[in-house]
Amino acid sequence: MTTTAERGPVRQGRRRALGLITGLGALGLAIPWPRRPSQARPVQRLPSLREADYYRPHELAG
Amino acid sequence: MSAVTCELCPRGCVIPEGGAGDCRIRVNLGGRLRATTYGRPSAVHIDPMEKKPLYHFLPGTPVFSIATAGCNLHCLNCQNWQLSQRGGEEMEQVYRLDPPELIRAAKAEGCRSIAYTYSDPVVFYEYVYDSAELARQEGLANCFVTAAYINQHPLRQLCRLLDAANADLKAFDDGFYRQVNGATLKPVLDALVTMREEGVWLEVTNLVIPTLNDDPAVIRRLARWVRAELGAQTPLHFSRFQPQYRMRNLPPTPVETLDRARREAQDAGLEHVYVGNVLGHAGNSTYCPRDGTLLIGRVGFMITDYALTADGRCPSCNERVPGVWRSADLSGDRR
Ligand code: SF4
């Protein structure tokens, strides 16, 4: 897992980008993208065990 | 020990019990193949349609975009390698978004469509299929953004639920596919033709990488093939390469190279040829193929001009520009 401290520069870069976007927004250019959906939230790992389509038992040759 | 053969993509992985396919996310548990990222995307965003890029499909609308971990290609220049070249258990973020929740979330965000994108949606096929079926019932459109490395039967089944696709044609060169993507060309060409035949609105993207696939002769062959097999009205996007992942040794594509590729494709008879990843380039915009009128102006993902008539015609000469310009244009049961 990456710690928050390790991610510092990325966050800063993002903030700068956000500043630019807000700046452009102030100029009257609407940039609503990209955004995070408010509904979806990350969860703990939950592997899904849904059976896959398109497979068959493997037959050994010979 | 019961191994299984996965028949979803041309790799045809033979997976021993307890093992995973080459895409990392299809796993043999007790002799049955499991799709481990079903309903568990690791990327969830609302993007502009222009980002896919789909330029002739519901322009300017937000599209609810998802991907799970895993991919059946291993491109040296992958832009999303943290997502695509890992298994689900390695992801920092996993969302629980089974198809009904996905559709609900998309609607709540005011999206008219869902994009299966970012990594390669081929490998989370079952999740795409079930979500697409539900989306169709709920009046949402389905967009598939893919490298199209998939077998014919699963693709045909899925096409019945897809409204639009942006498919990569990474190079018209099998050696390139083998060397850079860990794949082969032929199944991709077949898949593109199938999508076209099945009536999916199709746009094609070619990422132009300096020295590897920028040879004018290769670009010309690609454009001629698109014209012959997919039609002159198929939008073709030449996208600018940026040094990424395991291909940081090459420079970004010079704009002149993209200009030249665009001219080659136009000379080959394609009517809508775009340049992507170059902000403010004239090739971001849509022009009337008959009289050159600016129809849709774009800067980045923003639409700056929109002159098409409501039924998708040029206001000067009345030429009909192919595409799905409004929800009402979604054909028949695709509406
Ligand atoms: S989908 Fe995955 S497991 Fe199936 S053949 Fe392709 S790479 Fe292998």
Ligand SMILES: [Zn+2]
């Ligand atoms: Zn015109």
